[in-house]
Amino acid sequence: MATTLLKPALGRTIxxxxxxxxxxxxxxxxxxxxxxxxxxxxxxPGRAGGLTMLAVGASVAGGCVGAAMVxxxxxxxxxxxxxYCTAVVVVLGGALVLDxxxxxxxxxxxxxxxxxxxx
Numbered sequence: 409m410a411t412t413l414l415k416p417a418l419g420r421t422i423x424x425x426x427x428x429x430x431x432x433x434x435x436x437x438x439x440x441x442x443x444x445x446x447x448x449x450x451x452x453p454g455r456a457g458g459l460t461m462l463a464v465g466a467s468v469a470g471g472c473v474g475a476a477m478v479x480x481x482x483x484x485x486x487x488x489x490x491x492y493c494t495a496v497v498v499v500l501g502g503a504l505v506l507d508x509x510x511x512x513x514x515x516x517x518x519x520x521x522x523x524x525x526x527x
Contacts, residue, residue, distance in 0.1 A: 410434065410498045411491055422483060429490030430483045433474040434520060437495035440469025445503060 414425035444465030445488040448458045474488035483491075 410494050414494065419477060420487070422481075422487070427483055428487045429494045430474065430477055431488040432472050432477050433483070433488045433491030434495040434498075435493050436468030436473035437466050438469075438499050440465040441495065441499040443469075445499075462500075466492070470495065 411429045411431040414429055415431070418426075418428050420426065420428035440464060443463045447460050447465075451457075451461075452462065470488075472491045474483070474492065477483040478485055478488060
């Protein structure tokens with residue numbers, strides 16, 4: 409939805425349609441990130457392992473779809489980067505907001521590090 413709203417505002421086209429940022433790449437990257445976030449919450453691999461899982465999930469899903477879009481001449485390479493970055497900001501930003509809200513809901517106020525489980 410974020411890429412759909414951004415396209416007319418930015419106005420970059422390819423052929424007859426808006427191109428920047430790539431919605432296909434954004435959607436695939438978002439799915440890869442959500443799947444990786446769910447996997448991290450189950451496995452609890454630690455900070456380095458979790459970051460690696462997120463990077464791999466986003467890069468594999470977004471990279472494959474993005475490469476296909478460029479190969480099909482449906483997008484410029486920079487459209488792919490824009491879609492990828494949009495997905496990362498929206499998904500990880502949303503995850504941070506949800507995490508903060510869940511911690512506030514448990515006690516009414518946010519507590520510091522000792523009460524919070526390590527990621």
